[in-house]
Amino acid sequence: MAAGDDLKLLGVWASPFVSRVKLALSFKGLSFENVEEDLGNKSKLLLSSNPVHKKVPVLLHNGKPICDSVVIVQYIDEAFSGTGPSLLSSDPHERAIARFWAAYIDDKLIVAWRQAFSSMTEEDKSEGTKQMFAALDTLEGALRECSKGQGYFGGESVGLVDVSLGSLLSWLKASAVHSGIKIFDPVKTPLLAAWVERFSELDGAKAALPDVDRLVEFAKTRKLL
Numbered sequence: 001m002a003a004g005d006d007l008k009l010l011g012v013w014a015s016p017f018v019s020r021v022k023l024a025l026s027f028k029g030l031s032f033e034n035v036e037e038d039l040g041n042k043s044k045l046l047l048s049s050n051p052v053h054k055k056v057p058v059l060l061h062n063g064k065p066i067c068d069s070v071v072i073v074q075y076i077d078e079a080f081s082g083t084g085p086s087l088l089s090s091d092p093h094e095r096a097i098a099r100f101w102a103a104y105i106d107d108k109l110i111v112a113w114r115q116a117f118s119s120m121t122e123e124d125k126s127e128g129t130k131q132m133f134a135a136l137d138t139l140e141g142a143l144r145e146c147s148k149g150q151g152y153f154g155g156e157s158v159g160l161v162d163v164s165l166g167s168l169l170s171w172l173k174a175s176a177v178h179s180g181i182k183i184f185d186p187v188k189t190p191l192l193a194a195w196v197e198r199f200s201e202l203d204g205a206k207a208a209l210p211d212v213d214r215l216v217e218f219a220k221t222r223k224l225l
């Protein structure tokens, strides 16, 4: 990180999208100022930095805002290419594949997980649960292909897909505690289950991810699960 580089993250502690940025910064070994937003009373800085969506996370790099978690993770990797490990491959095809799976996680897994745990009707919940397990099954195949026998979607070290999926882990674990549903089943998805253990033990993940018990309490008070 060049002397004088200033990184400020606008976020909320419980947001998996904010965790994504914290994971990327943590794996790259970059220090930053964490600014906790109140989403019921958004700061002027948030509204002016992300006038289109008005959402967190926003990363300010020397005052310049970057919005949307996956865009921010890729920005961090490019802007600080000389610092810490690379989160994206130098190979364009591998980069494209990683972006594909990062989009899949947002478009399929997160949508199904929300439906499974936050729907009003049992029928919708059950359909969401079915879709969530189908998405996890697909991601088991993606991990097999992308890891090439190593521990992560990024190969021997974490990459964009690991950060994208890893950012959801505390919430997925909280949903499992709350519902009793085993989300990462070593029998159904053995590679993913082993990946969860491996990823959760990384210092960078421990530093960046919210505490599961705190999330369970938060979700209960807000009736989120």
Ligand SMILES: N[C@@H](CCC(=O)N[C@@H](CS)C(=O)NCC(=O)O)C(=O)O
Residues within 6 Å of the ligand: 015, 016, 017, 039, 054, 055, 056, 057, 067, 068, 069, 070
């Ligand atoms: N696609 C966005 C999603 C960000 C998002 O949904 N952020 C939520 C917090 S988890 C937010 O700021 N919500 C405030 C609002 O919708 O007004 C990303 O990946 O950054």
